[in-house]
Amino acid sequence: MEKFYDVAVIGGGIIGSAIAYYLAKEKISIAVFDSGQISGKTTSAAAGMLGAHSECDDLEVFYPFARRSQQSYSILEQELKELTGIDIRRTPGGIYKLAFNETEKQELGPLCGLTTVEWQDSRYIRQTESAISNDIIGAAYIEDDVHVLPQAVSRGFSQGAQMYGAAVHEYTHVYDIQKNGIGYILKTQAGEFAVQQVIIASGVWSNSFFQQLGLENRIVPVKGECLSVWKDGISLQHTLFHEHCYIVPRNDGTLVIGATMVENDWSEQPTIGGIEQMISKAKTMLPSVGGMKVASFWAGLRPQTFDGRPFIGFHPEDNGILFAAGHFRNGILLAPATGQMMRDFVLQREVDEKWVEAFKIDRKNYCLV
């Protein structure tokens, strides 16, 4: 017995849930399929920094897209709270991108050229954040790069989508997508579903669909290992960031420390070598962290593309198939803009040509990050 939907989203992480939310809001009949629980994998492992500036090495294309997504979060926070009762835990404070020497300071130069970023020297910073290492010479301060609780955002999107009529099928692995006239049949453990369009938003697990659907580009996992500690006895109001490592002060009294970068490792558990490395890095930024108590540890798989940008767009030869995957370190940040862009694709609204080009599925070595 088949069920019918206009659109199927494969993957119920933050990207898939955002897409479902923005489409359901437009009264599109939509269903999300996840092989496990909603937001159970990469999303739940993320720190939730909205690092439009701090994670950005490309001010021309990536930055405006990321910045727009970041700005969507203030409206979104209200919307989801009213609609679903879920608080996405948007926490102010912003990020200090630390410099320990002149070279690092110079590398922060272009970033500090933005109006939203400000260089602060060590003495000034340590007036408010006295726990930071004495060894820094200063930092780029980015007030707008706040953080949210990723699972809360993703659950908010998902419950919101359901309130607008979306269906969510958890524990329902889609193992095949078959062309069927003008639509598709999704084959799952729980039976078959007929849909008009399919959106693949399975993060690093989208890879198998890339291959099944004849695409050349690939998504590779970059495992990130994290831990959290109870912030005892010190004050820390800002996220600290240095060499891809961060310390995020959550508003529940913990600090989240992450994350390693282990390429091509599909295992979703941290090794003790990875944990050791994170502790060591965190101590260079915040020496007193070594005396804090462990709260938990975990790992997640970032979906990396060849040029560091996500794949967002249509299958080059099949307009019924779309992709939104490969967001690497920036899935939480980019979820709202990705969801809106996919909505516009599906509804055949206009989408900024620059972004269509930058994120299209079959692009060639556009720009190596």
Add this chain to the structure above:
Amino acid sequence: MEKFYDVAVIGGGIIGSAIAYYLAKEKISIAVFDSGQISGKTTSAAAGMLGAHSECDDLEVFYPFARRSQQSYSILEQELKELTGIDIRRTPGGIYKLAFNETEKQELGPLCGLTTVEWQDSRYIRQTESAISNDIIGAAYIEDDVHVLPQAVSRGFSQGAQMYGAAVHEYTHVYDIQKNGIGYILKTQAGEFAVQQVIIASGVWSNSFFQQLGLENRIVPVKGECLSVWKDGISLQHTLFHEHCYIVPRNDGTLVIGATMVENDWSEQPTIGGIEQMISKAKTMLPSVGGMKVASFWAGLRPQTFDGRPFIGFHPEDNGILFAAGHFRNGILLAPATGQMMRDFVLQREVDEKWVEAFKIDRKNYCLV
């Protein structure tokens, strides 16, 4: 080697932490002693309802005190967020105190007489909360009885107190209090401490100090067993309440269900009989809850006094010893007002005589709840 403080608080739950916060803010030299972790016991087990109305059977004395405490929470929320970065997760929505028949409706009569409470009939309620049982005939709606996350409040108080200069000694059991001139020596595993005044705020474990310090009144444990589930597929914006059982929709996507009332049980773990009872009660209020997935379960010990009111005040024969314990089901609600009242006692400010009388340590069967 002794250390000196003006005031020692024994117990780092929400009551002890609130006291430390309000006193440290006044620049009193204060230390908190907890035999385990801050907020690790009764506080962490609470649902966090600020039930000034829903938990109240005494509109004359208890209600105004509770109401004042409830109102303190709006200022507190801002204060703690700014000072410590901790969000206490105050969640609007309020409580429905359900009536399943005319008798129950009549019992809600006096409550509905308050300007802050409103009777709503079944049809009206089910327009917004369609998942509630068809069997209710209506409910008293109390918009102001919102809820907070108890551990967040308590950690907020504790970190705030530390920022104002308080010391917090975790894992430091105080096993004896000895008179020493005009002050006291606290004997702990970790050595001795000299203080001017001692405040006992150890919840149900205050009982041993009552006995050691020659007091007749007692605090008995009433164990409460709880569980939480993932709220799937339904909307629920209000806390539901019936016969001491509640379903609280947290803003993280879970429902908290509690709590049994097991007198004189000191064990801090739930039995499966207790869990079974809670599931059964929850289903009468919210039938679809049976199909939701378990998130976790736990238990806590409410400190009960003979008349249901807390003990807040001086030892009848020793002005150097104060008590703030026995808050029963209302520790989270009453923490701010209790902290402020203790601050005023210590600083010898004026305290409302009605409350002094109602909560004094050596009161006799004042009024049996």
Add this chain to the structure above:
Amino acid sequence: MEKFYDVAVIGGGIIGSAIAYYLAKEKISIAVFDSGQISGKTTSAAAGMLGAHSECDDLEVFYPFARRSQQSYSILEQELKELTGIDIRRTPGGIYKLAFNETEKQELGPLCGLTTVEWQDSRYIRQTESAISNDIIGAAYIEDDVHVLPQAVSRGFSQGAQMYGAAVHEYTHVYDIQKNGIGYILKTQAGEFAVQQVIIASGVWSNSFFQQLGLENRIVPVKGECLSVWKDGISLQHTLFHEHCYIVPRNDGTLVIGATMVENDWSEQPTIGGIEQMISKAKTMLPSVGGMKVASFWAGLRPQTFDGRPFIGFHPEDNGILFAAGHFRNGILLAPATGQMMRDFVLQREVDEKWVEAFKIDRKNYCLV
């Protein structure tokens, strides 16, 4: 870059691990692929009863196969301990299959006809097991139906297989199997692998391969929800069993209580309705269990076939593909015999024709259990 193995096993639960063990021992080059962790799903959720008698409704075919598997466990226990250091926690005591009335007693008649089973009346049983309900009239006692720790067995098989040279690829989902000359190419997230033979042992998730490989038969999930409690204050040496519900006294001081039967539910988490049902059933067998403390709860998906027997054998049209799946409630019990049978298939040794017929993949309604 491809790797080559003689045999690939898809699925690293107890069935897949047993197959790998028996084949690696014969020096076959073999690799196990699991989309998550070894024994992370159905295996880890099982109670581990070796219920050759207690789970058996078919004394002709199923019983001899099950009994042989049960007997393999005594050798296996030693083998795995010596080879891997892992103790499979085989715990004596056996099972009481309880009768609460004459009808139930009569239903146990055929079982009690076996030389390994003995009827005991209530008075006799309660001499040693005084905690059992007064309401029973007696029980079939099966001394040989002992229990093991399923994850320990499965980890033992898997580590043992590795010591004999097998490769184990965790977190490696196989999304396609393609014919390639006389062998197959397995497509996985982590690249491609070339193999001569493929064995599908993915429990309920084998279903998608049944469909992909053109088979008509299906495997459906029957979710089982369980909990465990701390056995306090009572003695219980035997497993209790009644109406598909059991109480297993583990040798770590806990009792395992299970399990519901929820058809066609793919979710791997327990609902509170299921938990409530199990508590209620357990109390009918062991009244004092209601006062015991919860240790944990979980759920797993049993793979059910149309006639209650597993599928063990070759793909009807392709000798390079084999299946070992659909063991329903008996995966732990049947793992050794299944592993040995698959080994014999692969090595082209003789296999008892009766079992070949009973378990073959394309059988028709052979016998409805």
Add this chain to the structure above:
Amino acid sequence: MEKFYDVAVIGGGIIGSAIAYYLAKEKISIAVFDSGQISGKTTSAAAGMLGAHSECDDLEVFYPFARRSQQSYSILEQELKELTGIDIRRTPGGIYKLAFNETEKQELGPLCGLTTVEWQDSRYIRQTESAISNDIIGAAYIEDDVHVLPQAVSRGFSQGAQMYGAAVHEYTHVYDIQKNGIGYILKTQAGEFAVQQVIIASGVWSNSFFQQLGLENRIVPVKGECLSVWKDGISLQHTLFHEHCYIVPRNDGTLVIGATMVENDWSEQPTIGGIEQMISKAKTMLPSVGGMKVASFWAGLRPQTFDGRPFIGFHPEDNGILFAAGHFRNGILLAPATGQMMRDFVLQREVDEKWVEAFKIDRKNYCLV
């Protein structure tokens, strides 16, 4: 309402439970009081090595006592399994006490003089344990220093004691012991108990009783931080030991790594600095451990005395009070001998004078370890 017992044991860890077991077996009316759960603290944090040789720096007094206790374990294993169904998980393999250079080898000289200890050189060791670091030059091999699961032993003792008639009061903090005629009154949260003799076996928390009862000697905590990992891909049959750090291969497929030595820290949680240190030490013994997955982490408080030996004996001025505390790193090893020694004290049987002297409560700097 008072209850009466002949003997009260304060502390339900492995020492208190062993004492209760050996006394209950002799039909003494006995009750155990624990302020939390049985074996919930130091016992549950121990690795369970029976290191009669490996932990021994004193071959004259400590060794024979420890050795006798170690030997008791083989009988005990059977006794507890038959009586309670609990398997204490005694795991053979023994310990390698590693030497990385000639100095360390020489320090192992006296130990290797024992008939139960054997020096093995690197090449020989790495034939069976190829995962051990190439940097060792050899090791003292002690076959008899096997390990058990501490909580299983302690639960076994406790359930066994209950079967022999002992009472166990969990969550019952004893806050005062008062002389009462020829006996004592124990004051607890849960009421008063009258007893003839009191045995204090509260590990590091015995300290407060030392002080209350006028004794000069002290017990100080030495926190040990541990973690466990999943042993993947390697074989390890022996415990590795070097500079107070060990790697214990449990028979459930994990490796336990421990433990730091943090003096005077009463906190029962690990810091990330401690975890980092343990990972680093473990890697020097077993390089591949860095790639293994974290299973869990924890901490416990070892009770240390001034000379490293336990206090076992009568209060010097009060024959009604006995102590058995301060077992430092050796509580699991010494539990049976301690339990037997206390039994003999209570029953006024003969006790070896050498041990009476070595472990007596009011000894002076007998010998500094």
